[in-house]
Amino acid sequence: MSSRYDGRLLLLVAVGVAAFLATAATAADVPEEPAYDPEIAAMLEEIDGTELYRTTRDLQNFPTRAFGTDGNREAGGYLYRRLAEIPGLSVEFQGGDLRNVVATLPGSGNASDGVVVVGAHYDSTSSDPARAPGAADNGCGVAIVLELARVMSERSFDRTVEFAFWNAEEIGLVGSRRYVGAAADRESEILLYLNYDSACGEPGGPPVANVLYNKEAHEAAVLAAHHNTIYGINLTLTRKPGSHVSDHTPFWAAGYPAMMTHAPPQQSAHTPDDTIDRISFPYAVKNARLGLSVLAKAADAEGGIATRWTVLHTAPDWSRLFTIAGCDYPGTLAAGSPRLLQGPGLLMLPGVAVSTPPGSAAGVSYY
Numbered sequence: 001m002s003s004r005y006d007g008r009l010l011l012l013v014a015v016g017v018a019a020f021l022a023t024a025a026t027a028a029d030v031p032e033e034p035a036y037d038p039e040i041a042a043m044l045e046e047i048d049g050t051e052l053y054r055t056t057r058d059l060q061n062f063p064t065r066a067f068g069t070d071g072n073r074e075a076g077g078y079l080y081r082r083l084a085e086i087p088g089l090s091v092e093f094q095g096g097d098l099r100n101v102v103a104t105l106p107g108s109g110n111a112s113d114g115v116v117v118v119g120a121h122y123d124s125t126s127s128d129p130a131r132a133p134g135a136a137d138n139g140c141g142v143a144i145v146l147e148l149a150r151v152m153s154e155r156s157f158d159r160t161v162e163f164a165f166w167n168a169e170e171i172g173l174v175g176s177r178r179y180v181g182a183a184a185d186r187e188s189e190i191l192l193y194l195n196y197d198s199a200c201g202e203p204g205g206p207p208v209a210n211v212l213y214n215k216e217a218h219e220a221a222v223l224a225a226h227h228n229t230i231y232g233i234n235l236t237l238t239r240k241p242g243s244h245v246s247d248h249t250p251f252w253a254a255g256y257p258a259m260m261t262h263a264p265p266q267q268s269a270h271t272p273d274d275t276i277d278r279i280s281f282p283y284a285v286k287n288a289r290l291g292l293s294v295l296a297k298a299a300d301a302e303g304g305i306a307t308r309w310t311v312l313h314t315a316p317d318w319s320r321l322f323t324i325a326g327c328d329y330p331g332t333l334a335a336g337s338p339r340l341l342q343g344p345g346l347l348m349l350p351g352v353a354v355s356t357p358p359g360s361a362a363g364v365s366y367y
């Protein structure tokens with residue numbers, strides 16, 4: 001064997017090792033941050049606060065939308081008509097007497113790629129059964145999902161997107177449970193479920209959104225945190241594990257990725273005072289944009305959502321993004337820290353503070 005051959009072999013090995021190290025560093029240690037996409041930015045601009053107002057107003061004007069009432073039935077019909085007016089969507093009632101209203105925007109790619117679902121419950125409840133305007137809980141969440149349907153249906157996505165209005169959430173998540181049971185039975189691949197419930201904030205209230213997600217939706221939650229910054233949405237994202245049961249819960253139970261962005265709780269929830277004057281539509285627009293930015297990526301076969309991360313992120317480049325205070329990870333993660341950013345029961349988000357209210361048990365927080 002000539003020395004020249006040896007030299008070339010060594011060079012090849014060295015190049016190969018360098019390439020492997022470069023790949024490993026990129027794929028395992030330094031996840032790619034999402035780039036600003038002008039098409040997504042333009043789409044986010046189309047979210048219209050006056051549309052959110054109109055839908056919320058129409059829904060609160062039913063005296064009640066409690067499950068089993070005439071108002072609930074009429075509200076279901078109203079939402080069916082609103083969705084049917086949007087070109088490109090096919091709409092149906094699902095779940096028999098439950099009357100979930102579900103609209104489908106067919107994907108342009110392979111149907112086996114799975115679906116992306118966004119939903120909100122449309123029933124209401126109140127301390128006075130005859131008066132349950134449910135503007136913040138959850139007329140405004142429904143208004144956001146309807147607005148996402150309007151904006152997304154003007155475009156084409158690789159993956160099928162479903163827009164769902166669940167019924168009977170307030171009596172035990174009945175509508176979403178029925179949907180998830182049927183989806184699991186037919187082994188439907190749901191790549192992401194995004195839930196809107198009490199998602200619109202109060203006038204003058206803090207622009208805080210609590211991000212709830214399961215480990216399967218970690219990638220979507222990280223994407224939301226990045227988009228919040230790069231698209232100038234600027235909600236203050238927090239993570240309060242254990243708070244809020246809503247229609248994302250059945251998706252979690254079935255192992256589907258699901259995420260929800262929840263506004264700070266309002267005193268008027270579940271009372272006759274949950275009216276439209278207690279809603280911040282600028283906040284609602286922000287929350288709609290945040291979800292839309294994530295859905296757009298999830299519905300794009302190249303968007304990366306479907307490729308789940310399998311590594312724990314330890315890169316110094318990322319540590320600057322993490323400010324972690326409170327329960328599970330006290331203190332701030334120092335630049336260069338090798339500490340894992342993923343722990344039992346809690347997955348960290350870049351730029352998201354984990355807060356524990358005074359008096360709550362360490363490790364878990366509720367409000």
Ligand SMILES: [Zn+2]
Pocket residue numbers: 121137138169197198246
């Ligand atoms: Zn609710």
